[in-house]
Amino acid sequence: MNVSGHEKSTGINNHFYWDGDKLSHAYIVAGNLADSLAMAVVCSGSGGKKPCMTCPHCGKAARHIHPDIIIVDKLPDKREIVIEQLRELKKDVIVVPNEAGKKAYIINDADSMNVNAQNAFLQILEEPPSHAVFILRTENPVALLPTVRSRCVHLKTKYETDAPDSTATEMANGFFSAIDRGNVPLTKFMFRLEKLDKNAFNEFLTTAHEQVAMRLRAPVPNEQRLSYETLARTERLLIRAREMFDLNVGIGHISGMLCAGLINL
Numbered sequence: 001m002n003v004s005g006h007e008k009s010t011g012i013n014n015h016f017y018w019d020g021d022k023l024s025h026a027y028i029v030a031g032n033l034a035d036s037l038a039m040a041v042v043c044s045g046s047g048g049k050k051p052c053m054t055c056p057h058c059g060k061a062a063r064h065i066h067p068d069i070i071i072v073d074k075l076p077d078k079r080e081i082v083i084e085q086l087r088e089l090k091k092d093v094i095v096v097p098n099e100a101g102k103k104a105y106i107i108n109d110a111d112s113m114n115v116n117a118q119n120a121f122l123q124i125l126e127e128p129p130s131h132a133v134f135i136l137r138t139e140n141p142v143a144l145l146p147t148v149r150s151r152c153v154h155l156k157t158k159y160e161t162d163a164p165d166s167t168a169t170e171m172a173n174g175f176f177s178a179i180d181r182g183n184v185p186l187t188k189f190m191f192r193l194e195k196l197d198k199n200a201f202n203e204f205l206t207t208a209h210e211q212v213a214m215r216l217r218a219p220v221p222n223e224q225r226l227s228y229e230t231l232a233r234t235e236r237l238l239i240r241a242r243e244m245f246d247l248n249v250g251i252g253h254i255s256g257m258l259c260a261g262l263i264n265l
Contacts, residue, residue, distance in 0.1 A: 023040075023041060023102070023133055024133070024152075024153045025125070025128040025132065025133060025134065026125055026128070026133070026134040026135075026136070026151055026152040026153070027133070027134070027135050027136065027152055027153050027154070027155055028110070028136045028138065028141050028144070028149065028152045028153070028154045028155070029135060029136070029137055029154075029155045030137065030138065030139050031137070031139075033137075033155060034106050034108075034135045034137040035061075035106075036051065037104070037135055037155070038061060038069045038104035038106055038133075038135055039051040039057075039058055039061040039062065039069075041069075041100070041102050041103075041104040041133045041135075042057040042058075042060075042061055042066055042068050042069060042099075042100035042101075042102065042103075042104060043055055043057055043058050043061075044056070044057050044100065044101070045058070057099065057100050066099070066100070067098040067099060068097045068098055068099055068100040068102070068103045068104065069103075069104045069106065070089075070092065070103065070104070070105045070106070071106050071108065072085060072089060072105065072106065072107045072108065073108050073109075074108075074109060074112055079112070080112045080113065080114045080117070081107070081109070081110075081112050081113040081114070081117050082114060082116070082117055083114070083116040083117045083120050085117065086113075086117050086120035086121050086124070087120060089105065089121075089124070090120070090123075090124055093105070093124060093128075093129055093132050094129060096131060097131055101131070102131050102132065102133055103131055103132050103133070104133050104135060105132065105133070105134045105135065106135045106137055107121075107134065107135065107136050107137065108137050109137070109138065110136035110137060110138040110144065111138040111139075111140040111141070111143035111144060113144075115145070115209065115239065115242065118144065118145045118148055119145075119213075121134075121148065122145065122147055122148055122151070125148065125151045125152075126151075134152075136148075136152060141154065142168075142199070142202065142203050142206065143202060143206065144206075145206060145209075145210050146206065146207060146210045147210060167200060167203070168200070168203035168204050168206070168207040169207055171192075171193070171196070171200075171204045171207070171208075172204060172207040172208040172211050173211075174189055174192070175189060175193075175204070175208050176208075176211065176212075176215075176226065176234075179226060179230065179234065179262055180226055183263050186259060186262055186263065187259060187263075190255045190256070190258065190259040193251070193255045193258075194251055194252045194255045196251060198251070201245070201251050201254075202245065205238060205241055205242050205245060208238055209235070209238045209239070209242065212231055212234050212235045212238060213235065215231050216228070216231050216232065216235065233261070233262070234262065237257070237258055237261045237262065238258075240257065240261075241254050241257065241258055244257065
């Protein structure tokens with residue numbers, strides 16, 4: 001298990017045992033680790049390790065009836081978690097726990113949150129109440145916005161490996177540099193983009209969208225080398241690119257769309 005700071009935990013396959021007195025406010029986990037972590041959040045055992053598996057809270061958590069463990073799933077008629085669900089979560093978060101000292105929110109398939117939902121969740125993460133712990137269950141954490149990932153502790157089983165995003169950051173930086181330098185550099189960059197595999201292209205889209213969002217939120221956008229109008233157009237095109245990618249459109253077609261939309265801006 002990899003944890004940050006002074007927090008301590010031990011992992012046995014997909015089980016979690018807490019051995020510290022301080023929990024983070026948000027975690028990224030895979031598989032059954034989410035359930036064990038939620039049980040640790042509500043556990044009232046007096047021993048060192050949690051979950052203790054013997055207190056009433058652990059008993060209810062094991063039977064999936066604990067009122068302070070809240071599950072967020074995709075709606076039956078939706079392919080992704082939408083912003084309306086995060087708005088409802090935000091309302092629930094301010095309510096104090098029913099029985100335990102804390103509330104655990106498990107967001108299943110967290111990577112299925114669309115961009116708007118992730119941005120809404122980011123607002124919750126920026127000022128979380130002390131009684132709430134968010135658990136993002138996902139097998140594909142790179143699909144989460146970098147700003148969301150940076151605010152969470154990533155607990156890993158021994159089967160998981162780190163997936164560095166240096167290539168995605170490099171490609172995103174190259175993307176904005178190419179836009180600034182003109183049509184020929186932009187076209188050359190798109191040929192590089194077409195050669196990425198699906199995972200790398202997915203990381204590029206995520207990182208590039210986060211970068212353009214940060215640039216648009218800058219205090220004085222018009223002092224940047226790229227104009228506010230160019231950044232806004234780029235953001236719309238990246239959102240469209242994400243929609244096409246999620247529909248399994250080929251990377252070549254998506255790169256072509258981006259190139260055509262950005263040429264002569």
